[in-house]
Structure formats: C-alpha cells, structure tokens
Amino acid sequence: MMNVPLTITHLLERSARYAPRREIVSRRPDRSLHRTTWRDVHERAGRLAHALAKLGVGPGDRVATLAWNHARHLELYLAVPSMGAVLHTLNLRLHPTEIAYIARHAGDKVVVVDETLLPLLAKFIEHVPSIEQVIVMRDTAAPMADKHLDYEALLAPESPAYPWPALDENDAAMICYTSGTTGNPKGVVYSHRSCVLHTLVACMTDTLGVSESDTVLPVVPMFHANAWGLPFCAAATGAKLVFPGPHLDAASIVDLMASEKVTLAAGVPTIWLGILALLDQDPARFDLSSVRSMVIGGAAAPPAMIQGFRARHKLEVTHAWGMTETNPLGTVARIKSHLENVSEEDRLKVRSTQGYAAAFVETRHVDDAGKVLPWDGVSMGELEVRGPFVASAYLGGEGADRFTADGWFKTGDVVTLDDEGYVRITDRAKDVVKSGGEWISSVALENALMSHHAVLEAAVFAAKHPKWDERPIAAVVLKPDHAATREELIAHLAPLFPKFWLPDDVVFVAQVPRTSTGKFLKSKLREEYGDRLLGA
Numbered sequence: 132m133m134n135v136p137l138t139i140t141h142l143l144e145r146s147a148r149y150a151p152r153r154e155i156v157s158r159r160p161d162r163s164l165h166r167t168t169w170r171d172v173h174e175r176a177g178r179l180a181h182a183l184a185k186l187g188v189g190p191g192d193r194v195a196t197l198a199w200n201h202a203r204h205l206e207l208y209l210a211v212p213s214m215g216a217v218l219h220t221l222n223l224r225l226h227p228t229e230i231a232y233i234a235r236h237a238g239d240k241v242v243v244v245d246e247t248l249l250p251l252l253a254k255f256i257e258h259v260p261s262i263e264q265v266i267v268m269r270d271t272a273a274p275m276a277d278k279h280l281d282y283e284a285l286l287a288p289e290s291p292a293y294p295w296p297a298l299d300e301n302d303a304a305m306i307c308y309t310s311g312t313t314g315n316p317k318g319v320v321y322s323h324r325s326c327v328l329h330t331l332v333a334c335m336t337d338t339l340g341v342s343e344s345d346t347v348l349p350v351v352p353m354f355h356a357n358a359w360g361l362p363f364c365a366a367a368t369g370a371k372l373v374f375p376g377p378h379l380d381a382a383s384i385v386d387l388m389a390s391e392k393v394t395l396a397a398g399v400p401t402i403w404l405g406i407l408a409l410l411d412q413d414p415a416r417f418d419l420s421s422v423r424s425m426v427i428g429g430a431a432a433p434p435a436m437i438q439g440f441r442a443r444h445k446l447e448v449t450h451a452w453g454m455t456e457t458n459p460l461g462t463v464a465r466i467k468s469h470l471e472n473v474s475e476e477d478r479l480k481v482r483s484t485q486g487y488a489a490a491f492v493e494t495r496h497v498d499d500a501g502k503v504l505p506w507d508g509v510s511m512g513e514l515e516v517r518g519p520f521v522a523s524a525y526l527g528g529e530g531a532d533r534f535t536a537d538g539w540f541k542t543g544d545v546v547t548l549d550d551e552g553y554v555r556i557t558d559r560a561k562d563v564v565k566s567g568g569e570w571i572s573s574v575a576l577e578n579a580l581m582s583h584h585a586v587l588e589a590a591v592f593a594a595k596h597p598k599w600d601e602r603p604i605a606a607v608v609l610k611p612d613h614a615a616t617r618e619e620l621i622a623h624l625a626p627l628f629p630k631f632w633l634p635d636d637v638v639f640v641a642q643v644p645r646t647s648t649g650k651f652l653k654s655k656l657r658e659e660y661g662d663r664l665l666g667a
C-alpha cells in the first residue's frame with residue numbers, strides 16, 4: 132500500500148475540490164451573517180499562508196489565535212498546519228495572566244486576534260516577549276494601532292495558490308492547553324495524523340456520523356479541543372458549517388439553528404440547559420425540525436435534560452465524553468442494536484452514560500493500587516485510555532505522572548464500565564465526595580436534582596465535616612418563577628439513594644460558577660461553602 136501521510140492539507144484540498152459551493156456561515160459581532168464557501172476558504176487559506184510566510188512564519192512556528200468561532204478562524208485552522216506551522220488556540224475566557232503563561236509556554240510567535248478581543252490582548256501581550264506580530268481580524272473601520280497588521284490587508288495582495296509542502300504526518304499541527312483547574316495548564320500537541328484519524332473516527336455513523344448533507348454548528352469554542360474536531364469533520368465531508376461568533380446566548384444559538392437549518396450542533400451541558408429552558412418557555416417559537424443530533428459533552432449531560440429535549444421537543448441528544456488530551460472524542464453514548472427494543476426508561480439510562488469507546492480508543496479502569504478492574508457495572512476506578520489520537524505526553528514533559536509505564540493515559544475520571552463497555556462517570560477524581568471512607572457520586576445526585584421540575588442547575592460538592600471528613604452539599608439554581616425548599620429537594624432524592632448519600636445542605640445560588648470552558652467550577656463552591664458544616 133502507498134505510504135501517503137495523513138495530513139490536514141488533504142482536508143483543505145478536499146473541501147474545495149468536492150464541496151466548492153457548500154457554505155460557511157458566521158455571525159459577526161454586529162449580529163449580521165457573513166457567508167462564504169469552501170472554495171473561498173481554500174483560496175483565502177492560500178493567501179494567508181503566503182502572508183504568514185512573508186512575516187517569517189516557518190515550519191514548527193506557533194501561530195496563536197485569540198478568536199471566537201468564525202470563517203477566518205477556520206481559514207487559520209486549515210492554512211497554518213498545512214504550511215507546516217502550528218496553530219495554538221488561546222482560550223479567551225481565561226484570566227489574562229493565565230493566557231500570558233500559556234502563550235509564553237508555547238512560545239507563540241504571531242497572534243491573530245479578533246478586533247473585539249484587542250482589549251483582552253492588551254492585558255497580557257507585554258508578558259509574552261516571543262510574540263513578534265499581532266494580526267487583527269476586523270469587522271469595523273475603527274482605527275487600528277500602527278504596530279498591528281490588518282488580516283484582510285495582508286491577504287489582499289497575495290496569490291490564492293500556495294505550494295503546500297509535503298509534511299510528515301507526525302508533525303505538530305495544533306496546540307491546545309488543558310483547562311486544568313489545579314496547577315498550571317498543560318499543553319497538548321496534536322499531530323496531523325492524530326487530527327486526521329480523529330476526523331475519520333468522529334465521522335463514523337456510530338460516533339457523530341457527520342456527512343456531506345449535514346449543517347454543523349459548533350457551539351463549542353474553537354479554542355476548546357479544536358471545537359471537538361468538527362471543523363475538520365466538515366472539511367473532510369464537505370458539510371456546511373455555521374459559526375455563532377461571539378453570540379452564545381440561548382436565543383442567538385437557537386435562532387441560528389432554525390434559520391440555517393442546522394442538523395448537528397455541539398456544546399457543553401450548560402449551553403444546552405439554557406436552550407432547553409428557552410424552548411420550554413415558548414415551544415412554538417422556533418422550527419428545529421432540521422436538527423437530527425445535538426452533541427453534548429465536556430461535562431455530564433443530565434438525564435432530565437436528555438429526556439426533556441426528546442419528550443417535549445423531539446430533539447435527540449448524543450452524549451459524548453472526551454478530553455483535550457484525546458483530541459477530544461473518546462466515547463459516545465450510542466444505543467447498540469440489541470438494546471433498541473428496551474423500554475424508554477432503559478434507553479434513557481444508556482443514553483445518559485458517557486457511552487462506549489470510539490474506534491481506536493481503548494478503555495480500562497483501575498483501582499488506587501493500579502489493579503485493572505472488571506467490567507461489571509459496579510467496580511469504580513479511574514478511567515485510563517489509549518489510542519492513536521490520545522496524547523503520549525504534555526508539551527515540555529510536564530505531568531508525566533498522568534502517563535502509565537504500560538502506555539495508558541490516566542484521565543482523572545472515576546468511572547464504572549459495564550460488560551458492553553459503556554462507561555459511566557461517577558465523578559472527576561478531584562471532585563469526589565468521600566464520606567466516612569465511602570464514595571458518593573456527585574454526578575448521580577446532580578442528575579437526580581436536575582430531574583426536579585423547579586431545578587435549572589445543580590452542582591454537588593464536598594464540604595468538610597468534623598465527623599465524616601466530607602459530606603455532600605448541593606448548590607442549586609431554581610428555574611425562573613419556580614420555588615422549592617431544601618427539605619423538598621432532599622425528599623425528592625431520598626427514595627433514590629442510600630441515606631448517607633443525601634446532601635447535608637442545599638444552598639440556593641443565582642448561578643453555579645463556571646470554568647473557562649463552561650463547566651461547573653466546584654473548587655469555587657468548595658472555597659465559598661466548604662466550611663459550612665464544620666460546626667455540625
């Protein structure tokens with residue numbers, strides 16, 4: 132067989148050749164819609180590569196982006212790796228000092244920034260001496276600082292034909308840092324090969340099943356694990372892409388889903404909780420009949436939400452698990468054929484698991500001593516994974532203790548595995564509640580709380596306890612115009628769990644604090660309410 136390298140360049144060429152007229156739609160900051168095509172993206176990627184090369188960007192150089200999801204960001208996704216440089220997507224929701232640390236650590240040479248994010252860039256750029264050039268993606272005619280370069284002005288004089296170099300498939304293509312809430316963020320370097328293999332696996336019918344006929348809306352930011360690989364899936368298949376730009380509120384997203392006839396959208400549960408609440412308020416307002424799959428991952432999708440979308444709005448959720456370190460898709464909760472005829476309740480149970488491994492991903496779970504546990508649906512241990520799109524190290528060799536001697540990556544997620552390989556996450560290792568030596572699954576309690584009609588969001592966290600070491604407390608956000616008492620919520624949980632699992636307290640909050648990628652930030656809750664039971 133021919134030893135043809137698996138590279139992103141092929142995806143770039145393929146999209147223009149086979150889907151020249153398929154559209155890429157982006158919402159601009161002023162809310163208007165920008166429309167382009169895969170052919171234009173290819174041409175502009177060529178111009179961009181010429182412009183970057185003239186600025187001195189060469190093989191292996193890091194080009195950073197500080198940008199929302201839009202067509203120009205897609206051009207960078209395709210052009211930078213294809214010219215042999217490395218695209219580093221900066222997370223614009225992090226604190227400026229953290230962004231500075233990450234950009235310095237990666238050694239970013241050029242940063243390409245949205246005009247609207249210039250104030251953020253100004254807060255950290257002086258702390259990143261490696262940055263030589265700032266290129267601004269503008270949507271207005273507002274004056275620009277002399278030292279900055281204008282993205283469009285750079286592209287305009289260049290030829291669309293770029294002699295894309297022959298690359299080694301193991302060359303670095305993209306860098307993304309983990310959103311770690313403890314310690315310094317760690318860099319994951321994706322090779323061309325890993326991105327291409329991930330694309331192929333993600334497109335499989337039993338994974339996300341992306342096809343040419345799809346219209347894909349990545350709500351997940353392009354700085355969060357390559358928008359879960361969806362831009363590459365769309366390039367490989369020639370699907371239409373729809374980007375929300377900076378407008379991530381529920382109404383803007385749903386409006387885009389309806390008007391562009393989106394078939395597949397993807398994002399974290401907190402986004403979908405807001406969307407479900409909006410649809411519940413006014414079910415007839417939007418026509419979402421085009422939508423065939425809403426991919427939810429990044430944190431556990433509560434069963435009540437999966438069921439709510441299905442029962443009240445005829446919308447199907449695809450629950451998936453992944454990590455920055457796994458490119459990111461690892462498992463997908465597909466119902467296997469032998470489960471097709473089980474009751475609706477049992478189907479929901481399967482759809483609420485994190486699913487089973489995607490092709491080429493292997494899973495196992497181990498106890499504290501590193502012993503591999505049986506796939507019996509009850510033994511709880513840390514999930515480990517391996518595969519050709521799983522990181523084998525962090526940039527700079529940090530976090531070496533996350534990689535086992537026999538070649539597995541330790542995910543930090545506490546799970547059970549059943550005999551069909553379905554993974555169920557009970558907790559993030561650092562979020563487990565250990566009461567009197569027994570583990571209590573905060574995820575299970577949250578899921579049950581979110582099935583209460585008055586609860587919009589619930590996060591269960593460990594509070595220090597004088598007798599039991601730790602006890603669970605629930606932070607709850609109530610739906611607008613709904614009421615529930617602490618006693619009522621605990622009574623709702625009582626029939627479902629052993630008595631010692633029930634939270635010792637419920638705190639009602641306006642919003643559960645979020646991480647930079649929109650997940651519940653339990654460390655903040657522990658900081659704020661963790662000492663509440665010490666007098667107990």
Ligand code: AMP
Nearest residue numbers: 310428429430431451452453454455556
């Ligand atoms: P990140 O690298 O920021 O994408 O975070 C990865 C972590 O998010 C995983 O290790 C899990 O703890 C969590 N996560 C991702 N997907 C899911 C899911 N479907 N259910 C529960 N937790 C998830």
